[in-house]
Amino acid sequence: MAAIRGKDTKPELLVRSGLHKLGYRFRVNRKDLTGKPDIVLTRLHAVIFVHGCFWHGHSCHLFRLPGTRTEFWATKINANRKRDNAVRSALLSDGWRIATVWECALKGKGRLELQGLLTELTTWLEGAESLLAIRGLDLSPGVASSMDASKATEPDATNR
Numbered sequence: 001m002a003a004i005r006g007k008d009t010k011p012e013l014l015v016r017s018g019l020h021k022l023g024y025r026f027r028v029n030r031k032d033l034t035g036k037p038d039i040v041l042t043r044l045h046a047v048i049f050v051h052g053c054f055w056h057g058h059s060c061h062l063f064r065l066p067g068t069r070t071e072f073w074a075t076k077i078n079a080n081r082k083r084d085n086a087v088r089s090a091l092l093s094d095g096w097r098i099a100t101v102w103e104c105a106l107k108g109k110g111r112l113e114l115q116g117l118l119t120e121l122t123t124w125l126e127g128a129e130s131l132l133a134i135r136g137l138d139l140s141p142g143v144a145s146s147m148d149a150s151k152a153t154e155p156d157a158t159n160r
Contacts, residue, residue, distance in 0.1 A: 011106040012038050012050040018118045024125070034094070035087030044125050046097040049084075053103045057081050060104040061139055097130050104136030111136050 007029050016039060019026065027040045037047035053062035057077040066073050091098055099121060105112045117134055124132040 007038070009050065009052065011052070011101070011103050014106055014114065015039065015048065015050055015101055015121070018114060019121070022118065022122060024122075033096075034090040035083075037091075041125065044097070045095060046099065046125055047091060048099045048101060048121070050101045051084075051103065055080055056084060058102050058104065058135070060102065060136060061110060062104045062108050092130060099124055099132040099134070102133070102135040105134045108136060110139050
């Protein structure tokens, strides 16, 4: 696990590069903020986390619990999820706005077009919403896809 990067990952670099090209200026991994967010836009009082689907236990096609040492991995990933929730609560209570870009939005079968992802992100940055989650397209049959969990629709029960 020593070779696993904690910062400057390919998905993170894609988001940072896109935001920079659009004229946004930011800080990276600010140590004085809870959770050391991947991207910090101080002027907009917003932080962006770029989460790997495996390490943060995202329910998408990129996450699968390993078949060996299952208990170890389940414990580790659940601890990451708990830490994510604690970090999110602390930042929200400090008045920060939080966006989470999931790896599946940038990679894999259900990836989104980068320009569309950046448009959704910049719309959020210029808006007033506190939270945003951008995830890849849901590839399971009968489920509507959405970039924002608050806009997601439930699967139609008649299609089962």
